[in-house]
Amino acid sequence: MMINFRNDYNDIAHEAILDLLLEVKDQSNIGYGEDVITDKAKQLLQTHFDHKIYTSFMVGGTITNKTVISHLLKPYEAVISASTGHIDVHETGAIEQTGHKIITIDSVDGKINASDVKRTLEQFQDFHRVIPKMIYLSNATETGLIYNKSELIELYEVAKQNDLILFIDGARLGVALTSKESDLTLNEISLYSDIFYIGGTKNGAMLGEAIITKHEAMHNNLTYSIKQNGGLLAKGFILGIQFQALFTNNLFFEIASKANQNANLLVEGLKQLRIDFKPTPTNQQFLRLKKSIVDSLKKNYQFEIWADHDAEQTIRLVTTYRRNEVEIQSFLRDLSKLI
Structure with missing residues (x-):
């Protein structure tokens, strides 16, 4: 899935x-x-x-x-x-x-x-x-x-x-x-x-x-x-x-807090990978990556293509209360193999 x-x-x-x-x-x-x-x-x-x-x-x-x-x-x-x-x-x-x-x-x-x-x-x-x-x-x-x-x-x-x-x-x-x-x-x-x-x-x-x-x-x-x-x-x-x-x-606040906590896990992991991006304080994060990397990530992850830039694309990653550390680490691990 x-x-x-x-x-x-x-x-x-x-x-x-x-x-x-x-x-x-x-x-x-x-x-x-x-x-x-x-x-x-x-x-x-x-x-x-x-x-x-x-x-x-x-x-x-x-x-x-x-x-x-x-x-x-x-x-x-x-x-x-x-x-x-x-x-x-x-x-x-x-x-x-x-x-x-x-x-x-x-x-x-x-x-x-x-x-x-x-x-x-x-x-x-x-x-x-x-x-x-x-x-x-x-x-x-x-x-x-x-x-x-x-x-x-x-x-x-x-x-x-x-x-x-x-x-x-x-x-x-x-x-x-x-x-x-x-x-x-x-x-x-x-x-x-x-x-x-x-x-x-x-x-x-x-x-x-x-x-x-x-x-x-x-x-x-x-x-x-x-x-x-x-x-x-x-x-x-x-x-x-x-x-x-x-x-x-x-x-209401518990659900939102969990979404933000998951975003923080994602942000910290991206920083460790030295991904160049501007973190936001909420559950939406935006990454600019090569299209070849985006295409590879699409095989296992769903996300929005936010903008096209010739050979690159900006993708939006949204975390929710239902995401978990295992899923976030999976994404980070797969991304690390591609960059």
Whole structure:
């Protein structure tokens, strides 16, 4: 069997989620998230915050981004994103399909900063252009990097000074918060943003993302937008089960920590092999290798080809809680024979 480093959503779900599914399999529930399981999940999430939050559950990342952005922006308002942002490069024009322009900021490392936003705002000053209304960022980013507290506070301050909404894509929020370089808590993510979501799909869940906002006005009528975008699951309690399990006994953070620990094992092994690469603090690592080496590795390992460079290719290796030291050492051993 091939060892899978392709992504962090290649298994059905963590066994604790499967156990809870079996535990409640004979239970009859109200639909559309109006059930006791979903209520329990929301209560568990609330315990991680020192302020009132409003929670909605959705099935996946793209529909979450599309729904949040279209719900909060008027047709002539736009969203600012890094040029590498998921909404710009990996969502099949979902944001544009709802009529919203994405204003991209060139980014080498996948991050944007307060100065980037200020410079961008200066270019949009009259009614011949769209109004920048939202800042979109991912934590962790598409490049595996994370935002620290000071960076996030600076972005949030710029947002407040310019009447912008700060929206955080948290598809990989778990690995961001449990990274050894992180100085942010889940509570602080809410404090220094307007709306964000906690990704379950890439962190052990069968499916599911939890949209969270501290603003009641942003939450009001969000269910209508979710329904209109085809995101309101009739069997909403299935989403509730995911997050009830994930936020019981801190399983969400345990899963993410394990993914990062496996990434650290991979990074240390690559350093010992003297591979020239820039490690990230999360579970995505990027290596530039000769195509002949990549072709050989493909025989036993799954991974994404991130970029082509003539005779070389950049590959992405993603670790999860399901990978183990034996599998990682196997990859390192095979790579060592090829370099």
